[in-house]
Amino acid sequence: MSALDAIYRVPAIPATPTKVLATAFTECGGGMAANASVAIARLGGQACYWGRVGTDVLGTRILDQLSSEGVDVTGVRRIPDCVSPSAAILVDDAGERLVCAYNDPNLDPDASWLPLDQVPGFDAVLADVRWPAGAAAALDAASSADIPAVLDGDIGPRDALLDLARRATHVVFSEPGLAHVAGTTLPGEGLARIARSVPGMVGVTLGAAGFLWRDGDQERRLPAPRIVAVDTLAAGDIWHGAFTLALGERRTIADAARFANAAGAIKCTRPGGRLGAPTRTEVTALLSSGKL
Numbered sequence: 001m002s003a004l005d006a007i008y009r010v011p012a013i014p015a016t017p018t019k020v021l022a023t024a025f026t027e028c029g030g031g032m033a034a035n036a037s038v039a040i041a042r043l044g045g046q047a048c049y050w051g052r053v054g055t056d057v058l059g060t061r062i063l064d065q066l067s068s069e070g071v072d073v074t075g076v077r078r079i080p081d082c083v084s085p086s087a088a089i090l091v092d093d094a095g096e097r098l099v100c101a102y103n104d105p106n107l108d109p110d111a112s113w114l115p116l117d118q119v120p121g122f123d124a125v126l127a128d129v130r131w132p133a134g135a136a137a138a139l140d141a142a143s144s145a146d147i148p149a150v151l152d153g154d155i156g157p158r159d160a161l162l163d164l165a166r167r168a169t170h171v172v173f174s175e176p177g178l179a180h181v182a183g184t185t186l187p188g189e190g191l192a193r194i195a196r197s198v199p200g201m202v203g204v205t206l207g208a209a210g211f212l213w214r215d216g217d218q219e220r221r222l223p224a225p226r227i228v229a230v231d232t233l234a235a236g237d238i239w240h241g242a243f244t245l246a247l248g249e250r251r252t253i254a255d256a257a258r259f260a261n262a263a264g265a266i267k268c269t270r271p272g273g274r275l276g277a278p279t280r281t282e283v284t285a286l287l288s289s290g291k292l
Helices: 032-042 057-068 116-121 132-144 158-167 175-182 187-195 235-248 253-268 280-288
Strands: 003-009 024-030 048-054 072-079 086-091 097-102 125-127 149-153 170-173 201-205 211-215 218-222
Touching: 003 057, 024 032, 024 057, 032 048, 032 057, 032 125, 032 149, 032 235, 048 057, 048 132, 057 072, 116 132, 125 132, 125 235, 132 149, 132 158, 149 158, 149 175, 149 235, 158 175, 170 175, 170 187, 170 235, 175 187, 175 201, 187 201, 187 211, 187 218, 201 253, 211 253, 218 253, 235 253, 253 280
Parallel strands: 003 086, 048 072, 125 149, 149 170, 170 201
Antiparallel strands: 003 024, 086 097, 201 211, 211 218
């Protein structure tokens, strides 16, 4: 998914209906897979983004921003008579966020136009849950080509999320996404439940607590770098992009997760959603610093 984000900085996210005066404002591209594509490009990879936007001005701005980051958007379909995705986002002084997103139901779900013949030439494929038909087609093509097929398992319809997880070689859930699909707030138990029916690797990002995954019947964890977070927006998307890039470079799961932990941590120290995505040089420096 790709979108345009309007990001408002606020002292605290209100718990009741009220008016809030923002202390800062930023507008930038967003969306799970789109953010991951930008992360891959900044980390030195070649990213092709496939998705759908409208033919409106908003869609043009979304694609222009992706192109400006070096992302190939020739595989994007523009659909008439629909509004391109957007989101209004509050980020508080602790770096946490509240997202109100809009996806036009007129975005055609048909995935038959996807250029799946290109997949064997890729090193890895990453899909999110926002367009299940497209994600299923891309993951199946990646599995058939014997390359990593990675699913960003954020919150979505449970049946669709489980179906996509079974098609992937690597499934990395957000903590809310795992709780939603597994029926428990205990990450370890949740992964154990999912692993019974999902053949690929299953893991979950836990923010400051790092990354947890199943290695056969064993549970493994990598800690996250200690940082002062100023903005967690897009951190998970950037983590998934970095992880997928590292898998495409044929790194082990542990090495890929360490690389992704560093990329996600650096992003959290910067405001502005994906505008804070790091470069390869910055990630390498953090990995070499001994802080992981």
